[in-house]
Amino acid sequence: MRKLIDKLVFTICSLSTVLVLAILALIIIYILANGVLAINLDFFTKLPKPVGETGGGMVNGIIGSAIMVAIAALISIPISIGAAIYLSEFGKGYLAVIVRFLVDVLAGVPSIVIGIFIYTIVVLPMKRFSAIAGALALAIIMIPTIVRATEEALKLVPQTLREAALALGAPYWRVVLEIVVVSAHKAIISGVLLSIARVAGETAPLLFTALGNRFLVTVLDRPMASLPVQIYSYAVSPYDDWHSQAWAATFVLVMFILIINLAVRFFIYSKE
Amino acid sequence: MQATSKGKMENISQEPKPQDQQNQPSTKIEIEAENLNFFYSQKQALYSINLKVPEKSITAFIGPSGCGKSTFLRTINRMNDIIPGTRVEGKVLLNNQNIYAPTVDVVDLRRRVGMVFQKSTPFPKSIFDNVAYGIKINKLSSSRAQLQQMVEQALEQAALWSEVKDRLNDSALALSGGQQQRLCIARTLAVMPEVILMDEPCSALDPIATEKIEELIVELREKYTVIIVTHNMQQASRVSDYTAFFLLGELIEFDETEKIFTYPKEKKTEDYITGRFG
Numbered sequence: 001m002r003k004l005i006d007k008l009v010f011t012i013c014s015l016s017t018v019l020v021l022a023i024l025a026l027i028i029i030y031i032l033a034n035g036v037l038a039i040n041l042d043f044f045t046k047l048p049k050p051v052g053e054t055g056g057g058m059v060n061g062i063i064g065s066a067i068m069v070a071i072a073a074l075i076s077i078p079i080s081i082g083a084a085i086y087l088s089e090f091g092k093g094y095l096a097v098i099v100r101f102l103v104d105v106l107a108g109v110p111s112i113v114i115g116i117f118i119y120t121i122v123v124l125p126m127k128r129f130s131a132i133a134g135a136l137a138l139a140i141i142m143i144p145t146i147v148r149a150t151e152e153a154l155k156l157v158p159q160t161l162r163e164a165a166l167a168l169g170a171p172y173w174r175v176v177l178e179i180v181v182v183s184a185h186k187a188i189i190s191g192v193l194l195s196i197a198r199v200a201g202e203t204a205p206l207l208f209t210a211l212g213n214r215f216l217v218t219v220l221d222r223p224m225a226s227l228p229v230q231i232y233s234y235a236v237s238p239y240d241d242w243h244s245q246a247w248a249a250t251f252v253l254v255m256f257i258l259i260i261n262l263a264v265r266f267f268i269y270s271k272e
Numbered sequence: 273m274q275a276t277s278k279g280k281m282e283n284i285s286q287e288p289k290p291q292d293q294q295n296q297p298s299t300k301i302e303i304e305a306e307n308l309n310f311f312y313s314q315k316q317a318l319y320s321i322n323l324k325v326p327e328k329s330i331t332a333f334i335g336p337s338g339c340g341k342s343t344f345l346r347t348i349n350r351m352n353d354i355i356p357g358t359r360v361e362g363k364v365l366l367n368n369q370n371i372y373a374p375t376v377d378v379v380d381l382r383r384r385v386g387m388v389f390q391k392s393t394p395f396p397k398s399i400f401d402n403v404a405y406g407i408k409i410n411k412l413s414s415s416r417a418q419l420q421q422m423v424e425q426a427l428e429q430a431a432l433w434s435e436v437k438d439r440l441n442d443s444a445l446a447l448s449g450g451q452q453q454r455l456c457i458a459r460t461l462a463v464m465p466e467v468i469l470m471d472e473p474c475s476a477l478d479p480i481a482t483e484k485i486e487e488l489i490v491e492l493r494e495k496y497t498v499i500i501v502t503h504n505m506q507q508a509s510r511v512s513d514y515t516a517f518f519l520l521g522e523l524i525e526f527d528e529t530e531k532i533f534t535y536p537k538e539k540k541t542e543d544y545i546t547g548r549f550g
Contacts, residue, residue, distance in 0.1 A: 092356060163351055164393035164456065168406035168463055169383025178405075183396050 035251025072138035084150030107144035134210025149191025335518035430458035450481025
């Protein structure tokens with residue numbers, strides 16, 4: 001009987017694993033099959049053609065996504081790492097508990113709500129959709145992920161390492177910045193990269209903020225295109241040509257996320 | 273119980289002093305604990321410790337796990353300050369200055385009282401930078417050349433120079449356990465402390481690495497006051513001049529090592545060193 005239960009548990013767990021892998025494999029294969037056919041050099045270099053004409057590309061979306069994700073990273077990385085250092089190294093008592101709770105709540109807020117929030121406080125006063133509004137929305141989504149990943153990384157640094165540096169007569173702030181953060185740098189950078197991969201695919205917070213643009217713009221107070229929003233608008237359109245372009249964009253986005261995940265793997269296991 | 277032990281403690285702590293004066297009349301007291309009580313929140317971990325450690329000597333703290341020997345060691349460089357909820361009563365004097373006085377700069381105190389830990393704790397930096405770190409933060413060198421010379425000297429003192437001189441820029445994490453521990457000792461020596469505290473420095477090392485560290489400790493006596501916490505009674509008898517025996521947060525006996533191991537005055541000490549408990 002004991003052996004039977006053992007086998008049963010093993011079988012159920014194995015089947016679940018196979019199911020999970022199968023879903024992921026199907027998604028990737030489906031995107032590959034549809035995306036590879038639609039992708040070409042024009043996709044990376046040309047602007048969208050007007051409705052009715054075939055061809056063209058999504059260079060506006062690719063550059064737009066890159067700009068907005070980069071600005072979001074520039075805003076959120078210092079804030080998040082600073083907050084994580086506070087929580088791990090200085091935060092004692094109620095304030096830290098409250099901050100940690102709020103970060104968890106923020107992580108659970110649906111991304112469309114964050115889009116609406118930025119719409120209210122940035123887009124309405126500015127009276128126009130803009131790249132900076134999109135970047136701010138993405139930055140808010142990145143913050144909780146980076147804070148928690150960094151805090152966990154810092155907490156894994158052994159206490160004796162802090163004590164050893166203090167025992168040499170180092171002031172605490174130098175111990176934190178030069179020993180603790182440096183010891184945890186791999187895990188911190190991994191957390192940052194994974195959060196970038198996550199927001200690169202966010203659509204909802206950009207719908208009310210950056211909106212989208214059929215042209216390539218690089219000024220931040222104008223509406224800006226992004227890959228996810230372009231995928232959305234092309235996928236719901238009635239044109240077959242646009243559908244295949246949406247597949248190509250999906251393919252590029254998934255590859256980007258896959259490459260970042262692989263990079264993180266290699267980075268973590270690489271030797272000093 | 274506390275009152276009686278307190279009385280007893282004072283008697284004991286008085287004893288080594290006249291003996292020191294007989295043997296070495298000029299011996300200066302480096303570290304002195306006066307009625308030291310220590311608390312982790314509500315739990316008392318040390319009960320009115322009175323102890324005088326002469327300078328340039330090696331003192332071993334022995335006793336079973338949880339007896340307070342490490343806690344006491346960590347009161348000498350105020351390392352317990354960073355544990356929330358801890359409290360100290362009484363005094364610890366370093367060269368007649370109370371290190372718990374409000375005017376004391378804890379960062380400077382820790383430079384003067386170095387510490388080596390049970391588990392070797394190399395920083396994720398190169399061998400050179402591990403030793404140079406303390407010199408740099410305390411601004412002890414005025415030029416690159418002087419820094420290099422101080423690093424070399426510290427590694428020499430820790431008997432590690434010949435093994436690492438060709439790979440100073442390699443990561444310290446690539447060294448063996450024994451080498452890492454000697455690197456930690458070199459790092460401590462580099463900031464020119466007066467006292468070196470060692471918390472079971474050999475407990476994670478094999479016998480050969482242990483022997484090297486022990487030889488090193490004996491050499492350190494010429495320049496430094498060394499206090500070593502150890503679970504290994506052979507080690508205490510091999511390296512130390514004085515031995516303090518702790519039990520349940522009390523200092524039971526403190527005397528010259530030879531006397532502790534041959535004619536202990538207290539029955540509890542005798543029971544412990546002969547292996548009847550602990």
